[in-house]
Amino acid sequence: MHSPRRAERDPPPRRCNFLTCNRPQRVSDPPRNLPDERALTAAAQKGDQAAFGALVRLHQKRAYAVARAIVTVHEDAEDAVQEAFVRAYQALDRFNLEQAFGPWLNRIVANAALDLARRRKVRTTDDLHESMAGTFRDPGESDELRRRLSEALMKIPERMRSVLVLHDVEGFAHAEIGKLLGIPEGTARSDLHHARQRLRGMLQNLRDQE
Amino acid sequence: MDNNEVRLHEPLAPAVIDTARALYAPPLGEAYWPQLEARVMSRIADSAAARWWIVVGGWARGGLATAAAFIIAAVVGLLLMRARDQEVRVAYESATQVVPAESVVVPAGALSERDGPDTRGATFRDVISQ
Numbered sequence: 001m002h003s004p005r006r007a008e009r010d011p012p013p014r015r016c017n018f019l020t021c022n023r024p025q026r027v028s029d030p031p032r033n034l035p036d037e038r039a040l041t042a043a044a045q046k047g048d049q050a051a052f053g054a055l056v057r058l059h060q061k062r063a064y065a066v067a068r069a070i071v072t073v074h075e076d077a078e079d080a081v082q083e084a085f086v087r088a089y090q091a092l093d094r095f096n097l098e099q100a101f102g103p104w105l106n107r108i109v110a111n112a113a114l115d116l117a118r119r120r121k122v123r124t125t126d127d128l129h130e131s132m133a134g135t136f137r138d139p140g141e142s143d144e145l146r147r148r149l150s151e152a153l154m155k156i157p158e159r160m161r162s163v164l165v166l167h168d169v170e171g172f173a174h175a176e177i178g179k180l181l182g183i184p185e186g187t188a189r190s191d192l193h194h195a196r197q198r199l200r201g202m203l204q205n206l207r208d209q210e
Numbered sequence: 211m212d213n214n215e216v217r218l219h220e221p222l223a224p225a226v227i228d229t230a231r232a233l234y235a236p237p238l239g240e241a242y243w244p245q246l247e248a249r250v251m252s253r254i255a256d257s258a259a260a261r262w263w264i265v266v267g268g269w270a271r272g273g274l275a276t277a278a279a280f281i282i283a284a285v286v287g288l289l290l291m292r293a294r295d296q297e298v299r300v301a302y303e304s305a306t307q308v309v310p311a312e313s314v315v316v317p318a319g320a321l322s323e324r325d326g327p328d329t330r331g332a333t334f335r336d337v338i339s340q
Contacts, residue, residue: 047258049251049254049255049258052251052254053247053251053254056247056250056251056254057243057247060243060246060247060250061243064236064246065234068234068236069234074236074237077236078236078246078249081246081250082246082249082250082253085250085253085254086250086253086254086257089254089257089258090257142225142229145225145226145229146229146232146233149226149229149230149233150233153230153233165230165234168221168222168227168230169227169230169231169234196220196222199222199226200222203226
């Protein structure tokens with residue numbers, strides 16, 4: 001069996017710098033509503049906690065990402081995720097098996113995170129910066145970019161930052177973001193553009209990357 | 211459409227997105243997820259236990275309400291039965307009571323030695339009929 005030539009196998013090289021890139025970046029797609037997932041949800045509805053545990057394993061990363069985009073601080077995101085899974089468990093008997101579990105759960109997560117964010121409005125920028133500084137680090141990451149980006153993100157208004165992170169980092173569509181944050185799709189779109197504009201402005205003087 | 215407008219529609223550069231992703235990642239990296247799952251499931255177990263108690267509590271509340279309604283119905287029934295017994299007894303007693311002789315007021319001079327038995331009988335019937 002012949003392997004395809006390198007030119008056919010690899011995507012064409014992208015022309016990017018620190019601030020723009022011509023190809024959208026998406027994280028891996030959220031878990032789809034697989035037949036297995038439906039069976040797990042049905043079993044969980046009948047009180048099978050192990051089945052619900054499997055659903056937690058499938059969706060916790062996405063749930064954490066949604067919560068973290070909204071509350072920013074790791075501890076708050078964890079609280080919101082736990083609270084959301086408990087709410088989802090308690091509301092399972094009202095869940096329609098014909099719909100996808102992931103989006104339903106994500107809305108619960110977003111609501112829990114928004115509730116928490118409203119209660120903890122008094123978080124200071126230092127708290128947020130500290131929380132971001134304590135996150136997992138990729139050794140190859142640029143220290144300067146990390147520091148500048150962390151500072152810049154803290155200067156963007158909360159909702160714009162949530163939209164930016166949900167869209168550009170987590171790969172949610174505008175319509176999904178609108179539903180999660182309880183805002184019209186057009187507002188999500190406009191928030192994203194403003195957030196990008198501000199972020200680019202704040203990172204403008206970083207060196208270009210070939 | 212100028213350059214700035216075009217750029218607003220473009221996603222951020224991969225380096226920025228990767229760095230943002232790292233900033234928004236949980237501490238401990240992949241090792242974090244089993245811990246989060248354990249915490250979530252611990253809360254679920256607590257919630258399930260609480261739910262069980264709520265269900266039992268609901269039943270207990272239902273049972274208590276039923277018992278209270280039963281007791282109230284029993285007490286009311288007993289009182290009604292007593293009142294009815296009382297009524298029946300009063301009616302029976304009033305029907306069977308012998309009217310004492312002294313309670314019959316006989317008009318003075320209605321009966322006399324001179325009156326014959328027919329006259330006395332007629333007077334007696336007249337009094338009784340009143």
